[in-house]
Amino acid sequence: MSESKGDAQALMPSPEDIEQYRRNGYYISRRILSDEQISEALTGSERIYRCDYDEVFPWSGNPRVDPNFGVPFTDRTLSRADGYASFHSLGLRALARLPMISAIAAALIGAKEIRYWKDQLIYKPPARESGEAEGVTGFHQDKRYWPTCKSDRMITAWIPLQDCSTTNGCLVVIKGSHRWRNNHALATFGERNMDFIKSKLINTEGDELVEVPLELKRGQVSFHDCYTIHGSYANVSDSPRRALSVHLQDGENRYRDLSFLRREKPVFQHSHDLICRKTAKGLPDYSDPEIFPTLHRVAAQ
Ligand SMILES: O=C(O)CCC(=O)C(=O)O
Numbered sequence: 265m266s267e268s269k270g271d272a273q274a275l276m277p278s279p280e281d282i283e284q285y286r287r288n289g290y291y292i293s294r295r296i297l298s299d300e301q302i303s304e305a306l307t308g309s310e311r312i313y314r315c316d317y318d319e320v321f322p323w324s325g326n327p328r329v330d331p332n333f334g335v336p337f338t339d340r341t342l343s344r345a346d347g348y349a350s351f352h353s354l355g356l357r358a359l360a361r362l363p364m365i366s367a368i369a370a371a372l373i374g375a376k377e378i379r380y381w382k383d384q385l386i387y388k389p390p391a392r393e394s395g396e397a398e399g400v401t402g403f404h405q406d407k408r409y410w411p412t413c414k415s416d417r418m419i420t421a422w423i424p425l426q427d428c429s430t431t432n433g434c435l436v437v438i439k440g441s442h443r444w445r446n447n448h449a450l451a452t453f454g455e456r457n458m459d460f461i462k463s464k465l466i467n468t469e470g471d472e473l474v475e476v477p478l479e480l481k482r483g484q485v486s487f488h489d490c491y492t493i494h495g496s497y498a499n500v501s502d503s504p505r506r507a508l509s510v511h512l513q514d515g516e517n518r519y520r521d522l523s524f525l526r527r528e529k530p531v532f533q534h535s536h537d538l539i540c541r542k543t544a545k546g547l548p549d550y551s552d553p554e555i556f557p558t559l560h561r562v563a564a565q
């Protein structure tokens with residue numbers, strides 16, 4: 265979408281929007297994507313599903329990095345999540361690295377710099393074909409998947425590739441739950457029993473548990489804090505629900521070395537740790553520009 269500076273400013277969150285994001289843990293943007301951008305992403309996603317890649321990297325075929333690389337997506341009654349989609353498809357890369365998205369993220373979290381962290385292309389099939397729980401994304405906190413990240417200010421941009429409502433399984437957030445800090449085990453993306461997860465949630469703030477379905481029109485993007493508890497229910501429409509999740513880090517994020525835990529329990533290792541460059545101390549460098557490009561930087565005054 266080509267806009268003048270003034271148009272772009274009008275698409276940014278207002279001070280009230282930012283205040284609400286910090287209080288509630290989520291934000292829904294105005295319509296910031298053009299039909300053309302979405303249609304290129306859709307074409308890109310179908311090409312990924314056919315294993316027709318725009319670019320391939322030395323690590324692409326490592327199943328510990330991307331288990332779906334080289335696996336055609338044929339059984340469309342199943343759900344599927346492709347990590348690293350924006351590396352292998354230029355249409356998806358354009359969306360994942362869109363300046364407007366990282367500018368909004370920077371405004372919401374008050375960061376001077378935003379770097380890309382990772383993305384995931386998610387396909388949720390119509391439930392009628394696949395059975396009730398197929399495609400349900402269990403309530404979880406994104407940060408629980410990234411314990412080696414020092415930052416607590418990471419943020420996710422969720423980009424639907426069609427209109428999204430409760431019928432096709434839109435994203436659902438638990439209002440204010442980014443402040444519920446004691447839910448340490450919420451790496452529960454793959455758990456399909458939502459009531460079970462909800463029964464286990466620890467609400468340290470005493471808030472009511474309010475689920476907010478984020479119903480979005482094509483071209484809108486939602487943002488959530490890395491601690492906001494969120495997931496999605498089954499897709500009971502006739503068409504698949506597709507989305508690109510783009511996870512972003514603030515410029516201050518660094519690798520946290522958890523290897524001192526080795527003797528006690530398995531150490532969490534992110535697949536990024538296998539592919540990014542290393543610091544002088546031999547530790548993963550989460551500012552490697554090849555894997556974590558800087559997408560937004562406030563000019564020095
Ligand atoms: O699309 C979904 O159902 C889940 C997406 C998600 O967990 C995320 O964007 O962080």
Ligand SMILES: [Fe+2]
Pocket residue numbers: 404405406494
């Ligand atoms: Fe998530």
